[in-house]
Amino acid sequence: MLVTVEGIDGSGKSTLVKGLAGALADLDPVITREPGATWVGEAVRRSIAENDDPMTECLLFIADHAAHLRHVVRPALAAGRIVVSDRYADSRYAYQAVTLKNLLPDPAGWLQAVHAPFTVVPGLTFLCVLPVDAAVTRLKEKREHFEEASVLGEVQQNFLALAEADPERFVLVDALLPVDEMLSFVADEIRRRAGAAR
Ligand SMILES: Nc1ncnc2c1ncn2[C@@H]1O[C@H](COP(=O)(O)OP(=O)(O)O)[C@@H](O)[C@H]1O
Numbered sequence: 001m002l003v004t005v006e007g008i009d010g011s012g013k014s015t016l017v018k019g020l021a022g023a024l025a026d027l028d029p030v031i032t033r034e035p036g037a038t039w040v041g042e043a044v045r046r047s048i049a050e051n052d053d054p055m056t057e058c059l060l061f062i063a064d065h066a067a068h069l070r071h072v073v074r075p076a077l078a079a080g081r082i083v084v085s086d087r088y089a090d091s092r093y094a095y096q097a098v099t100l101k102n103l104l105p106d107p108a109g110w111l112q113a114v115h116a117p118f119t120v121v122p123g124l125t126f127l128c129v130l131p132v133d134a135a136v137t138r139l140k141e142k143r144e145h146f147e148e149a150s151v152l153g154e155v156q157q158n159f160l161a162l163a164e165a166d167p168e169r170f171v172l173v174d175a176l177l178p179v180d181e182m183l184s185f186v187a188d189e190i191r192r193r194a195g196a197a198r
């Protein structure tokens with residue numbers, strides 16, 4: 001089963017996913033992330049740091065997804081493991097729909113069409129939702145170019161629209177809850193779905 005965790009920067013995804021590694025230890029999940037741990041992931045991080053061309057950056061994110069699928073996600077799923085990914089394709093559909101909006105007529109449609117033939121669609125996606133102001137306050141130390149309130153507001157609207165379009169896959173998480181409450185809610189839901197999938 002492929003589980004993804006999504007949300008704007010500062011919504012607590014990394015904290016939640018780290019907690020899941022412990023809370024689900026008996027299920028032996030594969031914990032992973034995008035951008036990933038390969039050289040392609042390094043190239044993505046460099047592109048983010050240089051804040052150069054949005055299309056170059058987008059294509060690197062997609063290349064990173066291809067490497068992630070080939071080297072981590074598909075082998076783990078084939079071995080029957082639960083995979084938990086901190087960010088995945090929905091991050092492209094939400095963020096690059098904003099960064100490419102002056103470059104393409106329909107960035108959201110293009111992004112979905114590029115992914116559709118080769119991606120693996122998650123069985124379950126947690127969307128961590130919190131007011132943009134709260135996210136920006138949490139991010140005061142970790143500044144990256146996407147972390148401007150106006151951009152994050154648009155990104156969060158895109159995430160919420162994706163969730164509304166696919167209520168079977170998405171579960172909304174109140175990211176204003178304390179860490180341990182978010183964690184127990186999400187861990188319980190993964191156990192419930194994993195049990196039902198057996
Ligand atoms: N539920 C929470 N309540 C309050 N602060 C949190 C919560 N989750 C994470 N944080 C804090 O917010 C900041 C951003 O969290 P992080 O997990 O790195 O977010 P993300 O991976 O979504 O960018 C960190 O300083 C973290 O300790």
Ligand SMILES: Cc1cn([C@H]2C[C@H](O)[C@@H](COP(=O)(O)OP(=O)(O)O)O2)c(=O)[nH]c1=O
Pocket residue numbers: 008009010013014034035048061086087088089091092093095096142144146147
């Ligand atoms: C995976 C992914 C991330 N991003 C952005 C979100 C972040 O601003 C940045 C780095 O991601 P990440 O390292 O997950 O940052 P954080 O832990 O702060 O959430 O890249 C995209 O724009 N598109 C994508 O497909």
